[in-house]
Amino acid sequence: MELGDPVLAACGEPAFDPLVGEDCAGTLTIAEAAAATGVSTHTLRYYERVGLMRDPVARATSQHRRYSADDIRWVTFLTRLRMTGMPIREMARYARLASAGEGNEADRLALLTEHRRRVLERLDEVQRNLAAIDKKIAVYQERIDR
Amino acid sequence: MELGDPVLAACGEPAFDPLVGEDCAGTLTIAEAAAATGVSTHTLRYYERVGLMRDPVARATSQHRRYSADDIRWVTFLTRLRMTGMPIREMARYARLASAGEGNEADRLALLTEHRRRVLERLDEVQRNLAAIDKKIAVYQERIDR
DNA sequence: CTAGGACCTGGAGCGCACTCCAAGTCAAAG
């Protein structure tokens, strides 16, 4: 793997190092962003395509994507929404609200709060079902070491 | 909706009533089974097709399915596995073990125990991610009613 | 005898969230 883009090579490597040049300070290539967030480069492009990135990710002169520290934080938050089961559609809605700037904080709060409610509901449901499975496990356990 | 199959109409309705005739005592039509288990008739046929039913469901002379109380319990358990995130493939594996009869209880136990482990892992992951989302919620809350 | 309704079958279609492909660009190294 190359380290950063040739044009901006000076800042490609030590991520978020405050001592590097202006233009590309602390930016990451898509491969680095993938490593940093735990999602594939495919998925990073896909997320941008379907409108999850608020604004399009910055580009080097080579058209290669340059992820800022803020982008990385945003993607990380997106993964939290995904891992708690939020559909892409709703994440896109949240991204649109976030990109609209200040003034819709109440909407964003409502969206997250409603999501939280559903997650807790689902957690509870899973726990109840798991309890039933546990009983079955206990039955097998008894039947085996009887 | 008709109540039971014409041929076996005598036993279609009062589900699991011990006083009805021999052949079809306490059996349910697919629609009744769907109502009893909370899955669609489509899904009930699909589950049978992909081998989740241990043995094919019994049929009336009309070839219509007749679900026994045991079938209903089995489907109910299947739904618990599904709702805790077990893939159909693995449910099919469990069904094959169960249909093989006695002697593989250790395998079934291992399968369920491993599933349980993954579910707990996943629950924990969801909870951790939810905690991060909760922090974001708190930030919005503070920003709104400041 | 006809119509209606629940059911049957094999197979096609769908929504989701990726995941991959083909063809092309760009910049540094050989």
Add this chain to the structure above:
DNA sequence: CTTTGACTTGGAGTGCGCTCCAGGTCCTAG
């Protein structure tokens, strides 16, 4: 100048778990 390799794009393909469709059977009611 050519090669290399990480990237770009639009679009096609994949796996999962259903969900639906067309054409047919069967039985009761009118």
